[in-house]
Amino acid sequence: MTDINTRPASRATIEDVAAAAGVSVATVSRALRGLPNVAAATRSRIEDTASRLDYRPDPAASRLAAGRSRTIAVAVPVVNTWYSAQVVAGVEAVCSEAGYDMILMSVGIDASHRRRLDAKAALDRRVDGLVLVDLAITDDEIDSLIGSKLAVASIGPRLGRMSTFGIDNVRVGEVATRHLLDLGHTRIGLIGEDTVPVFEFEVPGQRLTGHTRALEQAGIEPDPELIAFGEFAIDGGYEAFDRLMAMDDPPTAVFALADEMAFGALQRARELGIDVPDDVSVIGVDDHPVAAVVGLTTIHQDVSEQGAHAARAVLSALDGTDTELVHETSPVRLIERATTGPRR
């Protein structure tokens, strides 16, 4: 109980531990990191000494010497959305369990590459791996990412050169639209994000593709008039719905590319005195927790699971455990609730 020096002037270093345990720093380093070639007795003595001195390796020193930071970054377009929060939660859980730090960076939704390249620059040397979330990224950027030997995985769009995790967004579009079709609707509006359709892998584009395909299979000519764009959030859905309903011949059903947009639609519907689903059916995508509250019919996906899987992929690539690319598609399912009904 010689707790005199309980609060050392400065943190214990590996040298302090080595001295106290009567071994060299090399042995301490090996022992504490679980490397082989350390006698069991020596190892446990060192472990005891280390914990007695409350020693914790300095991450910066270890990073500098070993060249790995035990940190991964997750890059999201914008952080304060439900979707991002879910992904981040999944990644964080995995990281924290593996003893990795997770740095979060938002790269913005604008197509200007500037911000994204900056992000890449910022990443350089400071993280071992990277999880990209819903990022439209060019081949050049991918190359430079991979070239910088980061372990990288992507959530959302399916990128050829890295592991990707997501859902089949074309199918999402089909399922949603087919559901509406099955209810007898023929004039179906779509509320989506106003992106430049440069990147064919982008999520909204794929859902739109599925939508169009389902219409065509049903023998219905897709009508560009019925597509309304807006910001990928409640307000965007609100405004897009408003525009749709202002048409001479408004749709009897609306497919919102995300629940949050559907919420905006629902809000506007209530304000306009439009009954859902009697006057117009509404379906979303995500199964946001609030969807159950407002009774929104939607397509369920487990976003935080996707985040966790992506994180695990990055981590195991870092271990060298599992180095081959995977493209994982999580299941989705239609959840029928109260906002969709038969065409009046």
Next chain:
Amino acid sequence: MTDINTRPASRATIEDVAAAAGVSVATVSRALRGLPNVAAATRSRIEDTASRLDYRPDPAASRLAAGRSRTIAVAVPVVNTWYSAQVVAGVEAVCSEAGYDMILMSVGIDASHRRRLDAKAALDRRVDGLVLVDLAITDDEIDSLIGSKLAVASIGPRLGRMSTFGIDNVRVGEVATRHLLDLGHTRIGLIGEDTVPVFEFEVPGQRLTGHTRALEQAGIEPDPELIAFGEFAIDGGYEAFDRLMAMDDPPTAVFALADEMAFGALQRARELGIDVPDDVSVIGVDDHPVAAVVGLTTIHQDVSEQGAHAARAVLSALDGTDTELVHETSPVRLIERATTGPRR
């Protein structure tokens, strides 16, 4: 245009820059960090050289040498809530502008200190500062945090020894309850979080205090029966509301300590065929974006702004710019929407 070595085998180091610019590494270091005592001409020559070589200082080396990581952590109880996401967004924006990395860690909501102390341990040496979000933390933990010379700020509870940012939660409770009182309600239920009331500064406790105070001021004896606890999320609100409504003499109005709990209440109300606000009024706290969608009356607060302010406080403490403690209270305001109405 001697772009031969466009892709150097390995990253340029400060030595490469020094050699190319014909100066010493010390001068490069000073020039690039904007320190004084570097001739203007020298500085710009170095800057040119650096950018030509695409030099970026290795953060680990710089951290090791300088003892600062230009990284701050934000510790939240749980990451995938609206509230956390807002805070994190605010912090991230400030960090990214200041060139700081932000690491996100969830420390769990359980009162067991184990996890929190671990968090502290994990932080040690790896970040310069820390933003605590809604964390019930003991004095000892605060001391050890401050003792480890991190710059720290807290969002939510008002902690004496560090800068805090938040709202007046007692007042929130008063305003919400008074609103209900003004509408003629006398039996007012409360839906809150089931925490051990150990830490008097905890947010739910304060809102409860305000609630009780408002009741007493109105000459109403607070009835413990009317307080229902649940998980601080939709489900918790759902269940608590259910219990409240199952009473022989259910309340005519309900104060949910958070919008998400109010959403759960609304959901259950709809299922039970209870009309809101005709049968029962519901008020929440936060002004979650979905509140507008469902017409929820609530108390507005700007969470991401609080995050930004906390981050700025941490950063300026790090600069040494602004070292004194502040306790900032953001304004809140009642937003009347459609879920509250006069007592039937």
Next chain:
DNA sequence: CGACGCGCTGTAAACGCTTGCACGATTGTC
């Protein structure tokens, strides 16, 4: 019984930066 291999440990050179200190060259002061 000497050579060899193996298991364990130590030595010391990186890793890439920051910074205290010293030093020469200017400039200013009397």
Next chain:
DNA sequence: GACAATCGTGCAAGCGTTTACAGCGCGTCG
């Protein structure tokens, strides 16, 4: 015109790890 102050720069010692390499003792094998 000598002396001090100032400015700009370089030297070199860290910062706390990791890891290649060397060395030592011991059992094994020919």
